[in-house]
Amino acid sequence: MNIDEKLSKIEPKIKEPSFLENKGLSNEVGYYIFDYDPKYELKVREEVSRIKNKINNSSYAFTIKEFDLYEIIIDILNERGYLEKVFNFEEKKGIEFTTKAIISLLKLNSDNNNVIVNYILERTPDNCVVFLTGVGKAYPILRSHNVLNNLHQKLDEVPVVLFFPGQYSGRELVLFNTIEGSNYYRAFPLIR
Template sequence: MDINLKLSKIEPKIKEPSFLENKGLSNEVGYYIFDYDPKYELKVRKEVSRLTNKYTKESSYPFFIAEFDLYEIIIDILNEKGYLEEVFLFEEEDGLDFSIDAIKSLLKLTSDDNLIVKYILDRTPSNCVVFVTGVGKAYPILRSHNILNNLHQKLDEVPVVLFFPGKYSGRDLVLFNTLEGSNYYRAFPLIQ
């Protein structure tokens, strides 16, 4: 599907009553993926920005969009904990892999108290639609399946849309159209 057409279908979709009631197919929790060719990253960002600026807390719409950029969340948490400068030193002295491992450990990405999931949960009111962005920017520190799986267990009051630079088959995610995931996802394509 043409990217402009696909982008134009986001707004009508998120306004549908069944979407806002957080019901996916078969009345499961509403988790959705908007996949796109990575070459359209800037175009997708522009549309996400337009929608988040239109559907704000102050608008007269019955919901607003809460956007969570995974990369920005990582930076916020590192800043908040006072580790951002240390991460730069880790990379300089011990290499990128060591730095990435240190960040993953600090963020508790593999534990039940994952700091990114906690960050999103703490900032998600009941009358919003969650947009999760920054998947490509946050790679290789984190993979979207980790966030989706952990969020799915804890956030079920509002619909969640993951903007994914790659392909989603309805079963598997392929980041940047080249990095295959080995996980099954219980999310629905936002636009088919």
């Protein structure tokens, strides 16, 4: 299926009663991945924006809450007064050091205190569908499987859709179709 056909199936899918009741296969919590070729990033962003605006400006019984993972990182660093320090770190010590410092600061490897996960939990309203975007922009600081694993343990009231620039086999996430990540078994492909 080409990207236009795949994108055209998102809106009908998220309006299905079983999707909105947050039931995946076998009545498990509804976590979904919409994978796509990274060359279609801008097209996917446009469609996500269109769907979000249409749903949120209509009388549907749910809303779309989008969390751009990259923008969350920037917001948190800015709120805590670390954004300028991060720029200086990168200039003086390089990207690898800076990445490790941000991962540590945001506790991204923590199961309980992951700042990104807590940010999402605190801002997720009832009766919504969560869209997670910005995965490619947040690399190498943030790994999507890490966010999904931690979020899956805490957020089970609403469906979550991760927009992933790469391939998802149903078992493995491959970012940008080249960077293999950890196995992730809990999400379902949004569109088959």
